Every structure is written in C-alpha cells, then in structure tokens.
Amino acid sequence: MAVLQKETEPKLKVPKQKRINWKKQLVHLFLLPALVLFIWFQLYPILSAFLNSFYSFQGMRRGEFVGLDNFVLLFTESPFKETFSRAFGHNLIFFVGTIIFKMAVAFLLALLINSKIRGKEFFKTVIFLPKLLSVIVVGFLFSLILNPTYGALNTILQFIGLEEWARPWLGDPDTALYTIILVNSWYGLGFSMLIFLAGLQAIPQEIYDAAKMDGASGLTMLLKITIPLAMPAIMVMSILTFIGAFETFELIFAMQGSQAGPYYSTDVLATYFYRLAFGSVDGGESIGLGSALAVVLFLMISSATAVLLFFFKKKEFEQ
C-alpha cells in the first residue's frame, strides 16, 4: 500500500518540437471528447442562461437586449413579485424544516449507530434504502399512502384510535408543505446519517477516554467534544441541505403538480421557474422572466457552494 501512496513526480515530458508531429498530436484525442461535451452541454448552456436574462423573448426566439428589465419585472411588478416572495418563503421553510426533521434525526441516529450496538450494518443499510428510489417514485408512493380516503396513513390512524388526526395531508394548504418536507426527510435521512457517521468515526477515542478520566458526563462529552469535532460534517450537510432546499422540484411536481397546489401553498422557486419556462402556451415575456429567475437561483446556490468549497479548502490546509 505504501508503494501506491508514493508521489508520482516523474511524469512524461512532452518534447518541444518545431515541426508539428501529427502522430504526437494524436494524444490530445484523449481529452477532446470530454472537453467538447463538457463545454457544449454544460458551460455554454449556463453562460447562455445568464445572457438570456438580459433579453426579451418572442416565443423561444431571443429578441432585443433589455438590460435588467427582466429582473426589475421579477422583483417589482405584480403578480411576479408576490409569487417570488411566496415561493422564496416556502424554500426557506423547506430548508429550516429539513434541518429539523432530517438533519437532527440523522445526527441522533449517527450517534446511536456509532455507539456500542449490534446490527450497525443492518440499520445503516435499511435507513439508506430510500435514497435508491427515484424522487418521482417517492412522491407518487407517498401521494398514494397519504390519500385522504383510501391511503394507508389515515387507515392506520383510524386503526390505532387516532381518527381525529386523519386529514387530507396533501390537500390542506396548512399541512401540505410540511408533509412534503417530512417525505423529503424520509428520502434523505440515510444519506445525511452516513455523512455524520463518517464525521463521528473520525473523532479519536482517546479524547473520550481522557474526558471520562476527568469525570465528564455523557452530556458534557456530547456538547464539548462530539458536536464541536463533528462540526465539519454538520457544516457540509447544512450547505448541501440548503442547496437541496433551493433546488427542490421533483417531489413537489410529483405530489402537487406544476401548479404546486393546493392554492400554491407548496410553490417553490423551482416550480415557479418551471411554469415560467414551460408552462405558458405562447411563451412571450415569461421566457425572459424565467431566465432571470434562473440566474437569481443560480447565484444563491453557487454562493452556498462557494462557501462549501472554501470550507473544504480551509480544512485541507489545517490538516
């Protein structure tokens, strides 16, 4: 193993030549397919999306340059500004709700699995299972389970004598968003737990032994040792949760459609974007608006990612 870890300094020097040796140039064919595909179908579309936000649109065709008009329309004109702030609020609720229902529970589970316990592998495997499903499958499966008349959940509630708790979970504007957050937490719980578990397993046992010798209680060790030392994993998960919350689309689309019902009570920025981009028949100004919204979302997500990367870099230097 030690041999494999050795630095690999001696790389091939490519001799400089005056005359182009075509056979030597063939080596660039190794890079070319990946580079072309990446630029054509990743970088260019992203840059193009930015550019589009400064233009008006006739249908799918780019019209004249309008500067920041699309952004002004998005943020100051009715009904766009109301829709934006409502959707943004829902994204924030989604983020906070996922922190509580997914991250907190996942952290607790990681603590349990990291302690002296049998069947670690079994619990890890089971809790991770939902991550293998398509989000659309998760959404549809739960829309059947949560169906007010025939769904399993309300039947179970009746069965255990809690029929007053039974309600149309997805049909009531007061509960719909929270229900979807819970379903999303069901889906992502195992993944978060594994990230936390990796963080916990990196904490050396000696620290706990030393603390025990000093007579520290379990709670003190949790607050003074475990949580501070698991902070990198907690940070990473928080930012990933933030990105996920602001990108969330499929689950809401599956459970509530692109209109994000009932009465837009589950409408988030991505479903709003989808309606602007593909919802209207004539296109018209909405393509420009959609592009502007995409840019706003992009900036929010990429600034969170930048924080994440900065954090990773800092960690590397510290090691």
Place this chain on the structure above:
Amino acid sequence: MAGRIGQFAKYLILSLVSLSILYPFFLMISSSLKSNVEILTSPLGLPSNFSLENYVLVWEKVSFGKYVWNSIYVSGLSVILILFVSSLAAFYLSRFTFRWNAYILFFFMVGLMLPMKLAILPLYMIMLQLNLLDTLTSLVVLYVAGGIPFAVFVFYGFFRTLPTELDQSARLDGCNNFQVYYKIILPLMKPALGTVAIVQLIGVWNDFFYPLIFLKSEELSTIPLGVLTLFGEYDTEWNLLFASLTISSLPMIIAFLFASRQFIEGLTSGAIK
C-alpha cells in the same frame, strides 16, 4: 440498570426508524400483489393470494416493458460512455504535463457544482437546433456531459495514487499511448470505475427531469416518465400504480442488496456533487 434502559432505548429508536423506513416499501410491494378492490378495502393487510397479474397487466397493457427497455438503453449507454470518455480525459490530465492541464482540471471541477436544471432553457434550444428533441440520444448526450466532472474528479484522484513505473515500462516495451491506457491502466482502475458506474447508474436510472423536458412521444418514455403517464391515465387503478412503482424501484434495490458497501461508499464520495 440505567445502562440497560439506555441500551434498550437505543434499539427501540433505531427499530422504530427502520420500521418507518421499511413500511412504505412493504406497502408498495404487498399492494402490487393485490387486486384493486383489496387495496381499497384492506390497505394494510398482506395480499390474500399471491398473484403477479398486475405486473403482467402493467407490462403489456400499459407498455411498461418498453419504458424498462428505454431506461436500460439510456442508462447503460450513458454509463459506458461516461466511463470511457472521462477515464481517457483523466489519463491525459494526470499522465501528461501540458501547461493547460491545471486549468482544464479546474474547469471540470467547476462543473461539479453547476445546477444544470437552471440551464434547461438553453439546453432545450440546443436540442431544438440539433434536431434531437424527443430522442433518447438527447438524454444520453446530457447524461454523459453531466457525468464527466464527477468521473474525472474520481479518476484523476485515482491516477495520482497509481505509480507511473508501470506505464513507463510498457512504453519501453513499445506500447503507444492508447495501448498503455487500454492494457495497463484500464485493468488497474476497476474499483474507481465501479464507484463511478454505481453513482451514475443510480442518477441516470432515477432521473425524471430531463425526460420530462426533452421527451414527447409516449413510446420513448423512460421508467420515471412512464410512471408519470401511468398516474395520469390510470389514477383509479391503484394495483397497476403500485406495480409500476415496484418495477421502477426493484432493480436498484436488488443491486444495492448485493453490493451495499460499494453503493454507500460511492454515493457518499459524491457528497460534494
């Protein structure tokens, strides 16, 4: 005594969570074996008799078989192309010292975090111009392009741990660059190929967004899009709906049960993405 109660509480919590994770799976699979009437009258019980009739119905009547083949075609082709194209690129970036290599690597790393959903309008226009709207090729192209950054990231990291002596001696034996890649490197990188293949396979197999945007013809649907169609057309025949959900999920679940360690390692190594 307190330790015993604590230990009991741990198992209780873990069991309750596991139960709430597993129950929806159980419900999905057991309902897929029931008749529609039985689902609606006794949703919680086990199926009264074991019958695969719903699967036969879904496979033939709703042409779910076609969706499955489309999914296999798209995810198989995409994963193979991602592995091929990205391993070539990572080989180039790690084994040659061209002065632009560092920039290109950085370029690819930027790609790790591009939220491509937001570029869906330009992508739509590109596919319109290329005359690829409503083709499976459009999906394959997008999955391959989208998979490259992560794959290059993993492969490049792998090559850095691989000594160059092997390639050099192969070169002395007269191998050209492609032979070094094909005969020496490729066989050694099986673990890295496996990690990337698993991550990309799950991503492509389960993706719903690109098919939703780029496919119009029903006969080209991949499984997730087919499920959407099914839920629109047969929304009262829950036996068919549950069977279709089971068909979509079982392949990945079975693969996971056979190689759960690789799955977990692969997917958590992709945490940055």
